[in-house]
Amino acid sequence: MLCAMMMGLVAVISKKRNYAPIREKRASAKEIAISAKDAFLALLLPVIIIGGIRFGVFTPTEAGAAAVLYALVLGMFVYKQMNTSLLWSATKESVLASANVLLIICVAVGFSKFLTWERVPQNLATWLTGAVESPFTFLLLVNLFLLIIGMFLEGNAVMIVLAPLLAPVAASYGIDPVHFGIIFIFNSAIGTITPPLGTVMFTTCSITKVSIEDFVKEVMPFWILLLVALLMITYIPMISIGLPNMVFGS
Template sequence: MGLVVLLVSLIIFFLLNVPIAFALIISTALYFLFNDDFSSMVIIQRMVGGLESVPLLAIIFFITAGILMNYTGITSRMLRFAEVITRPLPGALAQVNVVLSTLMGGLSGSNIADAAMQAKVLVPEMEKKGYDKGFATALTAATSLITPIIPPGIALIMYGYIGNVSIGKLFMAGVVPGIALCIMMMIYVHIYAKKHKLEVGDKKKVTWKEFFLTGKDAILALLLPVIIIGGIRLGFFSATEAGAIAVLYALILGLLIYREMSIKQMIGALVETVHTSASILIIIAAGSAFAWVLSLEQVPQRMTEFMTGFISSPMLFFIIVMIFLLLIGMFIEGNVALVILTPLFMPMLFEYGIDPVHFGIFFIVCLSIGTLTPPLGTIMFVTCSITGTKIEEFIKHSIPFLILLIIAALIIAFIPAISLFLPNLLF
């Protein structure tokens, strides 16, 4: 009875557009009201217990580092460097959009932050070059989906913490798929620019001096992911400690080297960090209590028995899961789905012999695709609201990117070596 009340109330709260954290908390509280075996205090204990974890500090640290980076002048330096290395290509400014998302993914860790920044900076410039605003907005939204799987993506940390999977291995696993996604996007942009004759004429040549000067400005920022991955691999620090190193590195760049961040800006960045972190942590706390109830009612075990009873092939399992995640992503925010679904999927992976690191990259890519789709696609709404693009225009131009991303997700699923090559090599 209690489980039925929990699930029905949760669906009702979703339909009423209640904030997801509160929907989870209230529906879980209703479960305890209809269950005499437990005190209502258990929900508080489960929520607090879900946050009492050192690995969760990594989320706060990397969010802090990403926000601080926005005040250090790194974005403008990265933009100049990306412009130089993509200048010879057709559709150079659109190529900058793709490359910058990949480079900034290793700094911000947040696809929403990346999408918002590039929507403000690049979309107006692309319009001046003759690009359709709908295409520019859809491109910005689609390329931001590279960010969650490029270390130190916040989604990688959340999945690793909830699923008890090595965060260091997940960081390694995201590198090759992230670069592959970047290349696929660049190829599509190349074809699109050629077809629509956008930035295909003679261009100013890139000199070695120009390349060196812009590279010199960007190299300190580009070193951050290398420091994080190298430090974790060599055992100098854990993923959580790497987050603290990233914050220190951002402060050194902003206050001592680039000197473009004032004390007032630093305080503003820390306040922004508190707001962003709180919104994520309350979802994790609510999700922890919700997941505890599901485990108590043996929902993951029942779902595993059901899936294995009907699906014998791991490949078919990936396809079914992808369809399910694409549908879920249309209605539930990615981080929320990650918190709720990870405990459900973990027992299934062991039944099918699927590496949880490999599945994690596939899982995060599929959930990220949902952020581009109506009715609740967060990245879709963020980019459209900033650029003033109509949702209908966005949807029309996003279809090729959605097809590209789905193909990429299937390739990641069917070729485990893409995700596991670096973790197996380095661990």
């Protein structure tokens, strides 16, 4: 659903700005087959990562190292487009980009510890439980709360601090845990591209050499789209739990 919505928005923006197409005519079946053959090994990368995690071959953290190793093998020995100088340049860029994000994460984790010591999340969760009677209102307030918190805290910190507090409250309102989990994760994802401490925002700007101001200006329509998608996910539970219920039973 989100992919289709974003494709539609990108199409509208491209048409409005008169972006020229990369090619004037559709690729032939032969061209598609040749491109697919050349890209087959590279396209296996997400399959290896997700499959390796799902089957317990490696952890999500180890999957990053496995992906780098696989990409190096392809770049240096299969496609032969990676050499020592390019590897060194890529390593330097990775170190600088990682340093930016890790510094932000360090600050966010420190801030989350301060909030935990001051019992801010616990007090807010207690207030939500006592002040709200309707599941509809509860989910609306949780979304607003998580969107604001996501502007200042890294996603993992938000999950560690708030998920154990809010999940039982959501269950007391009769909200499906899978549905609430999707809402929680989606809010965290929006937070990664929201200033002032959006980790994905800083990573993207660092890699593409784009200023934060330009990024915020260009990402505005996507924020609006994500908020619309968040409301749909929040108040149409079947989007989140329809497929799991079909597979595993309701």
